[in-house]
Amino acid sequence: MIRPATKDDMCAVYELIRQLSTHDFSKAQFIDCYLNNIERGQVLVYEKGFIVCGCLVFNIHYYLHFSRKSAEIVNIVVDKNLRGQGIGKELLAFFEQLALEKGCICLEADSGRHREAAHRFYLREGFLLNHYKFTKGLGQ
Numbered sequence: 001m002i003r004p005a006t007k008d009d010m011c012a013v014y015e016l017i018r019q020l021s022t023h024d025f026s027k028a029q030f031i032d033c034y035l036n037n038i039e040r041g042q043v044l045v046y047e048k049g050f051i052v053c054g055c056l057v058f059n060i061h062y063y064l065h066f067s068r069k070s071a072e073i074v075n076i077v078v079d080k081n082l083r084g085q086g087i088g089k090e091l092l093a094f095f096e097q098l099a100l101e102k103g104c105i106c107l108e109a110d111s112g113r114h115r116e117a118a119h120r121f122y123l124r125e126g127f128l129l130n131h132y133k134f135t136k137g138l139g140q
Contacts, residue, residue, distance in 0.1 A: 002094045005043035005055065010034055012052035013043065016077040022112070044095060046078070046087050054078040056091045060102060071099035073109035076118075083117075092125055 005013060014030050037043045037057060046054035057075040062068075073095065078087045099107055110133045111118045123129070 001047045002044055002091060003047065004041055005038050005045045007035070007038065009043075009045050009052050009055075013045065013055050016052070016055050016079060017075065019080050020075060020077045042074075044091060044098075046091050048087075053082050054087045054091055056095050058095060058099075060099075060104065066105060069102060069104045070106045070108060071095070071102070071104040073107065076109070088121060089125070 010031065013034060014027065017030065034043070042058050042060075044056045044058075045052045046056075055075070055077055056073060059072045059074055061070050061072055063070055073092075076088055076091055078085075078091075096107060107127070109122055109127060111122065119129075
């Protein structure tokens with residue numbers, strides 16, 4: 001079952017994000033971000049047998065260069081022990097339908113350069129590799 005995340009899912013989502021992230025952050029920092037994201041309804045969880053085994057975090061943007069809404073996948077994570085079972089595909093399909101209902105004209109996702117399996121996933125699902133994303137740390 002796919003549903004919006006709640007406060008009760010926080011520990012499970014934390015563990016999933018830790019599997020994905022290469023960034024160092026405290027649990028307190030995660031909690032602040034998580035609560036902000038669920039307050040805005042921007043975290044979905046995949047639950048199987050009352051266990052959260054995947055999540056998708058997203059943003060809806062109003063980019064001027066589109067002049068309409070677009071949907072961005074910030075994170076999509078499936079528990080490392082359950083990958084390859086179609087959970088990511090189901091999360092993506094659910095989110096695509098949600099983005100359509102919200103009036104978005106496209107989906108976007110970025111992925112670390114070293115995540116080759118994720119790149120293959122996105123390409124298989126019809127995404128195009130069409131731009132670069134640049135980042136700059138601000139010393140915090």
